[in-house]
Amino acid sequence: MGTIHGFSAARAGDGVRAATKWGLNGWYESLRKELLPDVRVTLIERGDVATELPTHAAVNEAYGQATVTADDTAEVIVFALWRPRPLAINEILLRRSTQA
Secondary structure, eight states: OOOBTTBOOOOTTOHHHHHHHHHHHHHHHHHHHHHTTTSOOOEEEEOSBOOSOOOSHHHHHHHTTOOBOHHHHHHHHHHHHTSOTTOOOOEEEEOOTTOO
């Protein structure tokens, strides 16, 4: 599959993740259009993030290289929230610079 809103590939074994990620992108875009101009909606997508969640060996290997932290994500959210009212930030893709 091609790139859809920053999510570049559907991998074997990732069907549920791909379906929910793409479904949320469509829901976000619809919601954004329905709520304008009174409410701004920003989609913040994260790549590999350093959390305590991963427990599977293969996942741990990939996430062990993650450099995006919860604090990084919080800073991006604050940035989007504090933009001037007429400015809409539709999407942000946050991931480490070396993530494929």
